[in-house]
Amino acid sequence: MRSAILAASLALLGSGAFAAQSAFHIQRSVYIETVEDGTRVLEPATTLRKGDKVVLVTHWRGADEARRTMLSSSVPETLTYRGSGRAPQAVSADGGENWGQLGELRHDGRLADASDVTDLRWTLASKRGTLTWSAVVR
Numbered sequence: 333m334r335s336a337i338l339a340a341s342l343a344l345l346g347s348g349a350f351a352a353q354s355a356f357h358i359q360r361s362v363y364i365e366t367v368e369d370g371t372r373v374l375e376p377a378t379t380l381r382k383g384d385k386v387v388l389v390t391h392w393r394g395a396d397e398a399r400r401t402m403l404s405s406s407v408p409e410t411l412t413y414r415g416s417g418r419a420p421q422a423v424s425a426d427g428g429e430n431w432g433q434l435g436e437l438r439h440d441g442r443l444a445d446a447s448d449v450t451d452l453r454w455t456l457a458s459k460r461g462t463l464t465w466s467a468v469v470r
Contacts, residue, residue, distance in 0.1 A: 356401075359391045365466065384469040386411065393460035403463070404428070404453045410470055413449035417464035424451040 363374040365385040374387055392403065406428075407413050413423075422431040425439035425448035437444040454463060 356392055356394045356403075361389045363387045363389065380410075380469045382469055385414070385466065386469065387464055387466050390463045391461075392456065392463070401456045402453060403456055404451060405465070406451050407449055407467065411467035412470055413446050413452070414466040414468060415446065416452065416466075418454060422453040423449045424453070425449060427451065 362377040363386065364377050364380070365387050366373050366375070377384075377386060380386065388405075390403070390405070423434055423437060423444070424431050425437055425444040428451045430437070431453060432444075434444060434446060434449070439448045452465060
């Protein structure tokens with residue numbers, strides 16, 4: 333079961349979950365986050381189980397500084413979004429139909445919260461960088 337969750341999550345990350353210009357080079361990693369003796373520890377994910385806190389890291393290079401470039405990521409259904417290391421990013425709670433900021437975006441007649449997030453989108457203006465976001469395995 334744990335391996336199936338990991339495989340499904342990683343498959344989504346590697347098969348179109350990130351959309352960018354073809355000149356981009358993207359490297360993705362998934363880490364499990366734990367706290368040991370008050371210290372935050374990140375270890376490469378090999379298996380995931382319900383309740384695990386994960387950090388997803390995307391390194392990119394190749395953006396054209398003269399143009400802003402959009403990078404999008406779907407949040408796999410096996411994960412619940414917690415937050416992003418780079419703000420502001422736009423979020424969607426309806427599969428990418430509508431975009432906004434948490435605290436402003438509406439979903440099912442109410443303000444969307446982190447558990448409603450289905451997609452993330454960042455505007456990049458540098459040639460290389462790193463994005464991180466965290467989630468909990470459902």
